[in-house]
Amino acid sequence: MNDHVRTRFAPAPSGSLHVGNVRTGLFSWLWARHNGGAFILRVEDTDASRVTEEAVHGVIESLRWLGIEWEEGPDVGGPHQPYRQSQRSLVYREQVDRLLTRGDAYPCYCTPEELEERRQLSLAQGRAPGYDGRCRNLTAEEREAFERQGRAAAIRFRMPDEEQSVHDLVKGEVRWAPGQLQDFVLMRSDGTPTFLLAVAVDDMLMGVTHVVRGDDLLTAAPRNARVIEALGGTPPAYAHVPQVNGPDGRPLSKRHGSTSIESFREQGFLPEALMNYLALLGWSKDERTTFLTKQELIGSFDLDRVSSNPAAFDVQKLEWMNNHYIQRLDDDDLAARCLHFLSEAGVLPDLSVLRRAMPLVKERMKRLTESVELLRFLFTDDVTPNEQAGELIARAPEGYLSTAADRLERVEPWSEEAIHRALDEVATAAGLNRTKGWQPIRAAVTGSNVSPPLPGSLELLGREATVARLRKAATRAG
RNA sequence: GCCCCCAUCGUCUAGCGGCCUAGGAUUUCGCCCUUUCAAGGCGGCGGCACGGGUUCGAAUCCCGUUGGGGGCACCA
Numbered sequence: 001m002n003d004h005v006r007t008r009f010a011p012a013p014s015g016s017l018h019v020g021n022v023r024t025g026l027f028s029w030l031w032a033r034h035n036g037g038a039f040i041l042r043v044e045d046t047d048a049s050r051v052t053e054e055a056v057h058g059v060i061e062s063l064r065w066l067g068i069e070w071e072e073g074p075d076v077g078g079p080h081q082p083y084r085q086s087q088r089s090l091v092y093r094e095q096v097d098r099l100l101t102r103g104d105a106y107p108c109y110c111t112p113e114e115l116e117e118r119r120q121l122s123l124a125q126g127r128a129p130g131y132d133g134r135c136r137n138l139t140a141e142e143r144e145a146f147e148r149q150g151r152a153a154a155i156r157f158r159m160p161d162e163e164q165s166v167h168d169l170v171k172g173e174v175r176w177a178p179g180q181l182q183d184f185v186l187m188r189s190d191g192t193p194t195f196l197l198a199v200a201v202d203d204m205l206m207g208v209t210h211v212v213r214g215d216d217l218l219t220a221a222p223r224n225a226r227v228i229e230a231l232g233g234t235p236p237a238y239a240h241v242p243q244v245n246g247p248d249g250r251p252l253s254k255r256h257g258s259t260s261i262e263s264f265r266e267q268g269f270l271p272e273a274l275m276n277y278l279a280l281l282g283w284s285k286d287e288r289t290t291f292l293t294k295q296e297l298i299g300s301f302d303l304d305r306v307s308s309n310p311a312a313f314d315v316q317k318l319e320w321m322n323n324h325y326i327q328r329l330d331d332d333d334l335a336a337r338c339l340h341f342l343s344e345a346g347v348l349p350d351l352s353v354l355r356r357a358m359p360l361v362k363e364r365m366k367r368l369t370e371s372v373e374l375l376r377f378l379f380t381d382d383v384t385p386n387e388q389a390g391e392l393i394a395r396a397p398e399g400y401l402s403t404a405a406d407r408l409e410r411v412e413p414w415s416e417e418a419i420h421r422a423l424d425e426v427a428t429a430a431g432l433n434r435t436k437g438w439q440p441i442r443a444a445v446t447g448s449n450v451s452p453p454l455p456g457s458l459e460l461l462g463r464e465a466t467v468a469r470l471r472k473a474a475t476r477a478g
Numbered sequence: 479g480c481c482c483c484c485a486u487c488g489u490c491u492a493g494c495g496g497c498c499u500a501g502g503a504u505u506u507c508g509c510c511c512u513u514u515c516a517a518g519g520c521g522g523c524g525g526c527a528c529g530g531g532u533u534c535g536a537a538u539c540c541c542g543u544u545g546g547g548g549g550c551a552c553c554a
Contacts, residue, residue: 012554044554112552119551128480130550154552171483180481180550188552195554215483219549242484243547249489251547280490280503287492288502307491310547314489317504327517363517374515423513438513450515 005037007210009063009070010199012044013055016260017062019313020244020252021214023278027241028212029068030279030301040206041073043084046198056084062261066271067294072206080206085198092193095201095231096155096186104230105186107153108135109146130182131156152189157196157227159183164222169210169239169303174218181222196220200227208236212303215240239303242310244281249312259313268341268368269318273325277318281311291324319366326365331358338371342379345372349379353460360452360460374452378460383447383469392449393473396440397430404441405470414463420455444473 009025011017032039041063043056060075072078082088099105108131110118119129136158138146146153159182165175186197193201203211203224211224218240225235246256258267264274276292284307285292285300292300326334335355342349354375361374377383385393393401404426411422427437442451445466451457458466 010554014554046554108552110552115552123479125479128550156552174482176481182550185552190552192552194552199554214548216548217554218483219481220554240483245547247489249546277490282490284491286502290503309484311491312489314504317490320504323517361516364515366516420513427513434513436513442514448514452515454513 005032005035005209006040006207007032007037007212008040008042008203008206008208009068010042010044010202010213011059013052013059016055016262017059018252018259019261019264019274019278020259022062022066022261023244023281024212024214024241025063026066026068026275026278027239027283027301027303027306028210029070030297031210031212031239031303033298034301037209038071039069040078040080040208041070041075041083042202042206043074043086044195044198045084045086046193046195058262062265065265066261066275085193085202088198088202089191089193091205092187092197092201093191096193096197099157099186099227099230100155102230103158105155105157106136106138107143108156108183108185109138109143109151109153110134111151128180128182131184133183136183154185154189155187156183157186157223157230159223160226164226166218166221166225166238168218168221169237170242170306170308171215171218171240174221176219176222181219184223186227196223197227200224201231203236204228204231204233210239210303211236212239212241215242239306241282241306242308245310245312247312247314251310252313256313268365268370269322270325270329270337270368273322274318276325277321281313282307291321323363323366326368327362329362331355331362334358334362337368338375341369342372342375345376347372347376347379349375353378357452357460360456364452373448377446377448377451378457381465381469383445385443385447385473386449388449389443389447392440392443393476397432399474400426400430400440401444401470401474403429405467405474408458408463408470409467411463414459416455416459419458423455441470445469 007028009028011021011025029039041060043059056074060073070076072080072083074083096105115131118132118134122132123129135156162178163175164181165173167173184196185194187193199220202208221238221240228235244252246252246259252259261274265271272294275294275297279292279297279301280290283301283305285305329337332355335351335358339349339351339354342354357375357378361371364374365371404423407422407426408419411418423438423441424434427434430437438454439449442454443449445458445461
């Protein structure tokens with residue numbers, strides 16, 4: 001345990017937070033918690049044009065819902081405020097000035113057009129397309145000349161001309177040959193900081209000890225580290241975790257449909273199930289542990305056991321896990337969660353009945369949204385039979401449903417057991433087994449060929465509605 | 479084009495030189511249970527990308543090939 005561990009999650013809230021990003025954030029958070037350290041939420045909005053206020057709120061909402069909390073962030077404040085890069089311009093200006101005076105950074109007067117032109121040329125000649133270092137060693141006179149031309153300078157970092165390496169906690173030792181990592185822009189010519197500057201400065205100033213992020217940022221690590229060192233700080237340890245892929249094995253993106261945390265919530269997934277599933281995407285406790293509570297995850301999470309190869313997101317396994325968690329929720333809790341989806345669908349349940357219906361449906365739902373179709377018949381008299389139900393009703397023996405109605409009308413008491421016996425009597429009298437005998441009744445009462453167990457369902461529905469629906473179907477059956 | 483990362487059942491993974499005729503989970507298939515649908519139980523199919531090494535011995539180490547991904551922006 002190391003209570004000095006400080007990690008952060010720094011999403012750029014331009015779009016929605018998808019499960020891949022969050023999986024990475026989850027690892028970062030788990031590492032902080034595992035070490036009894038602190039977790040920071042920071043908004044990476046150096047390119048302010050792409051960020052909306054709703055997006056920032058969305059990020060906060062999604063993380064909260066999942067069960068991730070932070071000690072410092074834009075909403076809760078903290079000793080290193082502000083936590084939005086768009087509000088830290090002065091800080092970046094100050095740090096970039098230090099780099100400038102030390103000669104670790106320099107003004108670059110090349111225009112985007114010139115850079116693009118040279119980039120194309122390099123590519124055509126088979127050389128690296130990056131920055132060629134044109135303004136690296138400008139004399140004072142040359143600078144003045146550019147200034148007189150009215151050129152605005154971007155500020156570039158002077159990358160040491162030597163081999164670069166990072167010791168990554170997941171990838172191991174990674175090296176880049178001298179010249180491979182070119183001088184990059186720290187501050188745009190309009191004075192706004194780039195991601196590369198902001199991240200280095202913030203991680204340093206906020207005392208971040210471990211940077212856990214997607215491995216698409218692996219080449220940013222040596223740049224981040226060199227900037228921090230040039231500023232006199234100690235770079236954090238880096239852990240670059242693989243990206244999460246879609247079911248087709250390609251990186252998760254819009255193309256894969258709704259992959260935002262918000263959409264999983266709307267689809268009826270439990271946050272505890274999603275967290276458990278996500279934690280197992282690229283990490284494992286051992287060879288058999290599948291279910292871990294939040295506390296257990298915190299207790300056993302270790303960057304050492306994070307896999308270095310990308311994982312594909314498998315909804316089916318998530319669904320299976322979701323069902324597992326649903327089954328283990330207590331009835332009040334589950335009912336409260338289903339209520340949201342029922343009312344969303346326009347079904348307004350009697351709360352007491354809803355609660356008592358939970359034992360009947362909990363092992364039948366992969367998603368909470370399924371509670372709507374499973375339980376609708378309990379809360380509405382509109383039970384127009386679906387196609388299969390219609391057939392079941394039509395194929396019922398002559399007078400069968402009326403007989404069932406008659407018999408159920410006399411059931412005493414109106415209990416699951418008594419109803420069960422009555423249903424059997426009706427079926428037996430008609431020479432039918434349970435399957436054949438109960439299905440028409442199920443169809444008539446629930447409007448579907450599939451429903452929760454019949455006796456329990458009828459008990460909850462009540463005698464009156466049950467009998468009425470049977471009679472109505474009987475007339476329709478002719 | 480150059481650089482970097484990755485490679486075990488369809489999917490998530492265990493495996494860090496002998497315990498592996500490769501284990502678990504999910505998916506799928508079959509059986510059992512059963513009032514429908516599920517859940518549950520039992521069982522089956524299914525994998526070390528390929529080629530070279532190193533070693534008494536390789537899924538495990540090294541090299542190469544192939545494949546996938548990422549980077550080379552005044553995006554993040």
